[in-house]
Amino acid sequence: MPTKSKRWQANYTGPDGKLHKAPHTFADKIDAEAWLTDRRREIDRGLWNAVDADKAESPLFEIYADQWLKTRLVRGRPLKIRTRDHYRSLLDLHILPTFKAKRLDQITPADVRAWHDHLLPDAPTMRAHAYSLLRTIMTSAYNSELVAANPCRVEGAGSARRRSRTVPASVEELATIVETMPPRYQLMTLFAAWCALRFGELIEIRRRDVTLEYEVDDDGQWQLVAGSVSITRGAVWDAEETKYVMQDSAKSDAGTRVVHIPPHVLPAVATHLAEHTGKEATALLFPAPEGGYLTPTTLYSYFYPARQAAKRPDLRFHDLRHTGAVLAAATGATLAELQARLGHSTVSAAMRYQHAAKGRDRKIAEGLSKLVGDTP
Known part of the structure; x- marks a missing residue:
């Protein structure tokens, strides 16, 4: 049924006889119906669990990453402007194109390795920065119990050797x-x-x-x-x-x-x-x-x-x-x-x-x- 905000809310009666609501509303009726269809299939296959029925779904990576960037604190302080802009650029150019449509709990170590294998092969420093940012965001998700484990497990990927040596001026x-x-x-x-x-x-x-x-x-x-x-x-x-x-x-x-x-x-x-x-x-x-x-x-x-x-x-x-x-x-x-x-x-x-x-x-x-x- 539509809410006052003109979004759609979905609910159903579970095998336990209680009313269960979707953890969020939907922009379109078809999305609410799709969610209900998934719950019906879980019930039919015996996969439905009353304990997890009302638990919020893991958010999409894009939504979580945007909110993370807005609220991130370092030693109790908001990110410096330059750091925030750098993270924003890394997300938009190198991380979101691959992960934005995935829920946090759908991102696997294999996904991260495949992404990293093709990431900025000619820019090792930027490659390390992008990987480190993804790892930090997923660490926050893990600490918030939104994922069972951090999928970023590529050894040594967060550091890079300098390709060029700066020669000081005489x-x-x-x-x-x-x-x-x-x-x-x-x-x-x-x-x-x-x-x-x-x-x-x-x-x-x-x-x-x-x-x-x-x-x-x-x-x-x-x-x-x-x-x-x-x-x-x-x-x-x-x-x-x-x-x-x-x-x-x-x-x-x-x-x-x-x-x-x-x-x-x-x-x-x-x-x-x-x-x-x-x-x-x-x-x-x-x-x-x-x-x-x-x-x-x-x-x-x-x-x-x-x-x-x-x-x-x-x-x-x-x-x-x-x-x-x-x-x-x-x-x-x-x-x-x-x-x-x-x-x-x-x-x-x-x-x-x-x-x-x-x-x-x-x-x-x-x-x-x-x-x-x-x-x-």
Whole structure:
């Protein structure tokens, strides 16, 4: 019979003499009738069970996944915008085309293996991300007792080896890139490398986030002696809004930090604040030419010629952060110090840069010998 919402409700009298209702309503009468037909067949074959008769059916994967994405919490907090958009893209492009019409309890390990066997063979990282997302969603379904077991059992499928190795820029290459960039984005390039900041952090830095320290020298002149930049926010691309928006917190708890600026970069900071930054405390340091957040497309229109001038066509802007991390590791920074400077939540991420700095061991050995005089 139709309900007030114009949907159809199905019910029947079971072998126990009691009235049993469908766990949900139906958009069309034919669907309600089909459900009743299935119950009649269960009764005729002796498969009907009074205990399970009124139990809700396992939902369709698409419906469950959409609700999961809307309500997912990590450490008690909603998903970050960038994470949410990434998951949405993975679902729409790589997971839902295969599983959206299946009920959760109909997805088998064989289904998952068959899907994974043909999934993004030329994109191992994205393949691992898609599999990990499916596994996490099905783990939530298992914890909610919607499935008897998690069907995602492909060993090692949630991780991928990097196919390419990032080659950091040399100090000389970095200098060439900075010189080739427009003056208003030279400090951004310096911050990306020497302070190892992320793009989303850079485009949200405001005048109030930069602290410069001055001292009076012996001649009574003020000298710039130290400086730092406070990272408490970031800007992220919001796919729903189709624009960059401010995120009130950094990428993670570890991402909230104060990064000290290398002394040789300080003059560029003072110049940039004087010549390329608005006077308001909230003025962005690196806005787009027309105002507002700088986009990667605009930045790369300047960065591509600059990296070409340095003869590093392989270098991505994000690789400047990698460069800064390796340079910091080369100074002898500990894992904990690297982790704090880079805003990493795990030690394993910082370890990559310490390993990259091991190639300087010969230079370190030569430097040690200089402590006791010249060697033959």
